Amino acid sequence: MKIGFIGAGKVGTAMGIFFKQNSLTLSGYLSRSETSSHCAAKATDSPVFFDIPSLINASEVIFITTGDDQISTVINQLVQTSCLTRDHTLVHTSGALSTDLFDPLLSSGCGLCSLHPIMSFADSLTASHNLKQTVFTLEGNEKGLADIQKILMITGNPYSVINKSDKVLYHAAACILSNYLVTLIDSGFELLKTTGIAEDEIMKAFMPLITATLGNVEKSGTVNALTGPLVRGDENTIGKHIEAIKTQTPKFLNLYQTMGLATIDMIKDKRIDGKTYDHLKNRLK
Numbered sequence: 001m002k003i004g005f006i007g008a009g010k011v012g013t014a015m016g017i018f019f020k021q022n023s024l025t026l027s028g029y030l031s032r033s034e035t036s037s038h039c040a041a042k043a044t045d046s047p048v049f050f051d052i053p054s055l056i057n058a059s060e061v062i063f064i065t066t067g068d069d070q071i072s073t074v075i076n077q078l079v080q081t082s083c084l085t086r087d088h089t090l091v092h093t094s095g096a097l098s099t100d101l102f103d104p105l106l107s108s109g110c111g112l113c114s115l116h117p118i119m120s121f122a123d124s125l126t127a128s129h130n131l132k133q134t135v136f137t138l139e140g141n142e143k144g145l146a147d148i149q150k151i152l153m154i155t156g157n158p159y160s161v162i163n164k165s166d167k168v169l170y171h172a173a174a175c176i177l178s179n180y181l182v183t184l185i186d187s188g189f190e191l192l193k194t195t196g197i198a199e200d201e202i203m204k205a206f207m208p209l210i211t212a213t214l215g216n217v218e219k220s221g222t223v224n225a226l227t228g229p230l231v232r233g234d235e236n237t238i239g240k241h242i243e244a245i246k247t248q249t250p251k252f253l254n255l256y257q258t259m260g261l262a263t264i265d266m267i268k269d270k271r272i273d274g275k276t277y278d279h280l281k282n283r284l285k
């Protein structure tokens with residue numbers, strides 16, 4: 001099965017490296033800029049294409065790994081070539097978008113699939129290593145799913161199939177878990193900076209706390225992993241936090257209160273009783 005990529009960015013390059021490491025055959029890359037095409041082709045020891053018909057003719061599975069907003073443009077270019085047949089499968093890797101995007105290609109009879117890697121691709125090389133442990137979420141038509149499942153059998157990655165109507169909410173959740181986790185960490189770091197602790201000290205001192213907390217979530221689940229004043233019902237401490245934030249870093253007050261309220265909702269009747277919940281809620285409002 002020859003796999004080609006349109007879009008030689010982080011995901012396209014990382015997936016190409018990973019597929020190659022798993023002895024899959026790459027047809028090559030076509031990107032908006034020749035520089036990106038050449039970089040990905042070099043990283044995967046595969047050819048560069050300069051036009052879409054040549055890439056289609058050399059590939060059986062075509063990944064569109066452009067940014068989300070460019071996928072429809074590429075699909076329109078693919079339609080215009082009239083080169084696609086029922087032997088091809090088209091795949092995109094967007095988390096939020098579904099195979100509905102491929103509607104202009106329905107008459108071609110191609111396999112269609114959206115394949116979302118549940119992973120953060122900050123750079124291609126690190127991401128290609130991380131792909132070994134990545135779980136994928138997919139949806140598509142019969143041929144699309146069958147072809148992608150064949151590829152995932154070879155690479156050994158687990159996957160789950162999702163309803164296309166659930167993709168937007170699924171992706172919003174993935175953004176909370178990845179992107180907003182980063183924002184949350186950054187907010188904590190900002191508060192710490194106002195106390196005068198040096199930036200490199202903050203990273204050194206607090207990363208063990210963050211990684212231990214994530215380890216506890218993995219081991220015991222979210223409710224049981226929670227420690228600290230809310231789960232102890234220490235409402236005076238919460239009151240002190242709020243006063244200090246109000247005075248010294250008021251832009252974080254809303255975040256502290258919203259996260260606090262979400263936390264007590266999570267542990268009500270599991271780790272705290274109704275009376276403690278009411279007291280804490282009053283403090284957090």
Ligand SMILES: NC(=O)c1ccc[n+]([C@@H]2O[C@H](COP(=O)([O-])OP(=O)(O)OC[C@H]3O[C@@H](n4cnc5c(N)ncnc54)[C@H](OP(=O)(O)O)[C@@H]3O)[C@@H](O)[C@H]2O)c1
Pocket residue numbers: 006007008009010011012030031032033034036037065066067068070073074093094095116117118119120121122
């Ligand atoms: N990054 C992540 O963590 C992540 C995780 C899961 C899924 N995804 C999904 O994976 C897809 C790619 O994301 P990414 O992070 O790899 O994006 P990216 O690094 O920005 O790469 C996109 C690449 O597509 C090329 N491109 C843009 N428009 C094009 C066009 N019309 N024709 C051909 N190539 C074009 C770009 O151009 P140049 O040739 O100019 O460089 C760039 O190299 C997105 O759908 C995204 O939602 C991303």
